Amino acid sequence: MDPATLTLSAMAQQLHAGSLQPTTLVDACLARVAARDERLHCMTQVFADEARVRARALEADTPGGPLWGIPWVAKDILATRLGRTTCGSRMLEHFRSPYDATVVQRLEEAGAILLGKSNMDEFGMGSSTENSAFGDSRNPWDPERVPGGSSGGSAAAVAADYCGFALGTDTGGSIRQPAAFCGVVGLKPTYGRVSRYGQVAFASSLDQIGPITKCVEDAALVLQAVAGHDPRDSTSLREAVPQWGTELESVPAAPAAVRVGVPRNFVQHGVEAAVRADFAHVLDTLRAAGASIVDVEIPHARYAIAAYYIIATAEASSNLARYDGVRYTRREDASDLGELYARTRTLGFGREVKRRILLGTFVLSSGYYDAYYLRAQKVRTLLRGDFDAAFAKCDILAMPTSPTPPFRLGERTQDPLQMYLSDVFTVPANLAGLPAASIPTAVVDGLPLGVQIYAPALEESRLLHAAAWLQGLLGFERLTHRGRA
Numbered sequence: 001m002d003p004a005t006l007t008l009s010a011m012a013q014q015l016h017a018g019s020l021q022p023t024t025l026v027d028a029c030l031a032r033v034a035a036r037d038e039r040l041h042c043m044t045q046v047f048a049d050e051a052r053v054r055a056r057a058l059e060a061d062t063p064g065g066p067l068w069g070i071p072w073v074a075k076d077i078l079a080t081r082l083g084r085t086t087c088g089s090r091m092l093e094h095f096r097s098p099y100d101a102t103v104v105q106r107l108e109e110a111g112a113i114l115l116g117k118s119n120m121d122e123f124g125m126g127s128s129t130e131n132s133a134f135g136d137s138r139n140p141w142d143p144e145r146v147p148g149g150s151s152g153g154s155a156a157a158v159a160a161d162y163c164g165f166a167l168g169t170d171t172g173g174s175i176r177q178p179a180a181f182c183g184v185v186g187l188k189p190t191y192g193r194v195s196r197y198g199q200v201a202f203a204s205s206l207d208q209i210g211p212i213t214k215c216v217e218d219a220a221l222v223l224q225a226v227a228g229h230d231p232r233d234s235t236s237l238r239e240a241v242p243q244w245g246t247e248l249e250s251v252p253a254a255p256a257a258v259r260v261g262v263p264r265n266f267v268q269h270g271v272e273a274a275v276r277a278d279f280a281h282v283l284d285t286l287r288a289a290g291a292s293i294v295d296v297e298i299p300h301a302r303y304a305i306a307a308y309y310i311i312a313t314a315e316a317s318s319n320l321a322r323y324d325g326v327r328y329t330r331r332e333d334a335s336d337l338g339e340l341y342a343r344t345r346t347l348g349f350g351r352e353v354k355r356r357i358l359l360g361t362f363v364l365s366s367g368y369y370d371a372y373y374l375r376a377q378k379v380r381t382l383l384r385g386d387f388d389a390a391f392a393k394c395d396i397l398a399m400p401t402s403p404t405p406p407f408r409l410g411e412r413t414q415d416p417l418q419m420y421l422s423d424v425f426t427v428p429a430n431l432a433g434l435p436a437a438s439i440p441t442a443v444v445d446g447l448p449l450g451v452q453i454y455a456p457a458l459e460e461s462r463l464l465h466a467a468a469w470l471q472g473l474l475g476f477e478r479l480t481h482r483g484r485a
């Protein structure tokens with residue numbers, strides 16, 4: 001069996017047993033990249049030589065923890081000293097970070113092997129990876145379709161067995177939606193659970209880094225390795241990091257009386273038939289396994305997309321002001337400072353990024369600030385209250401991850417509003433700071449679908465247990481290996 005197709009947990013088992021060597025595993029993963037990436041274009045860079053050197057160095061030592069010797073892929077928004085950190089943008093095409101992001105450093109210390117960096121929508125803005133300055137990524141299940149976004153390269157790389165796991169970032173769904181589109185697991189932790197130091201900022205009050213993996217147990221292992229307080233990120237939480245990996249070894253076969261909340265009104269509109277049917281099947285499966293399905297209301301969820309696209313663009317317009325042609329790498333010739341700014345930004349940013357900067361500048365401008373930005377912040381507070389009330393009646397919430405199956409390349413690029421609607425079920429978690437995960441449910445017409453679970457803040461344990469349980473009930477692991485072959 002090709003070791004690249006194993007889950008992270010299975011790779012780790014074999015590495016520790018000595019039946020698999022890090023160098024063999026790295027070579028197997030690189031062979032997958034070589035065979036598939038010309039077509040799929042998930043990667044912006046591959047560090048083949050460096051990965052082999054590191055695998056050899058590890059091999060000379062004794063195996064460490066569960067990530068020891070595991071090849072992984074970083075979304076190209078995470079600062080790495082190795083290679084460039086492009087954010088999918090011409091603006092940073094040649095940018096070399098002088099330091100590693102905290103997550104990169106922690107994975108390095110855990111013995112994981114950085115294989116390369118994955119393609120993404122420019123600065124994380126998009127839901128299809130069609131907004132990358134370096135070309136579109138494709139879905140391994142059907143290369144005519146998008147892998148989702150903005151961490152589309154990361155999700156596709158995991159689905160195509162380039163690596164044991166990938167990291168993505170999620171500002172409004174960018175881990176969960178591509179995970180659903182590619183038939184893999186994606187988890188966005190509680191805001192502040194994982195250090196954002198070295199993650200290039202898109203919308204700082206929403207951004208979180210999280211794992212994209214082939215199964216729930218793998219997500220627990222990666223999250224455990226990267227989570228925890230970091231003095232270099234003032235928003236990172238001081239809460240202790242549970243042993244999620246070990247906890248999942250004892251997932252109860254049927255957790256006693258789980259109450260699964262379903263925001264019915266919210267999930268009724270604009271959901272395609274295949275997704276609706278699949279979601280109904282998931283609820284039936286849960287019910288049959290002993291869970292009780294509870295109707296809950298999230299009344300302000302209907303404003304979530306609007307609030308998100310105000311807050312995220314406002315914060316982006318401020319964060320991206322630093323790309324002025326003076327600092328970082330891109331600088332166009334100009335005769336004065338105004339022209340330098342204008343020319344650098346005109347040539348350095350793509351269309352969607354420009355659109356967001358314009359929107360964000362508008363909603364923050366005097367006269368409009370109260371009408372848009374302030375109101376969006378109020379929606380955010382109301383939404384948090386909705387979730388608090390809902391979690392008084394249930395343990396977890398369930399809803400589809402995306403209202404549609406993976407769509408075709410080009411299908412939505414001309415209609416930004418249509419693209420923004422992909423995020424309807426994912427952005428509420430970011431606005432409220434809650435942990436949420438997408439897990440694969442089924443393959444319908446050759447395309448994977450996903451279901452999403454939300455848990456209260458800091459309840460990643462509950463989220464992972466529920467996800468592992470549901471994964472077992474749905475038996476998706478067998479399907480992925482058939483479909484992705």
Ligand code: GLN
Pocket residue numbers: 123124125126127149150169170171172173174175202312423
């Ligand atoms: N699709 C959303 C957007 O375009 C979310 C992106 C993200 O989570 N980085 O903003």
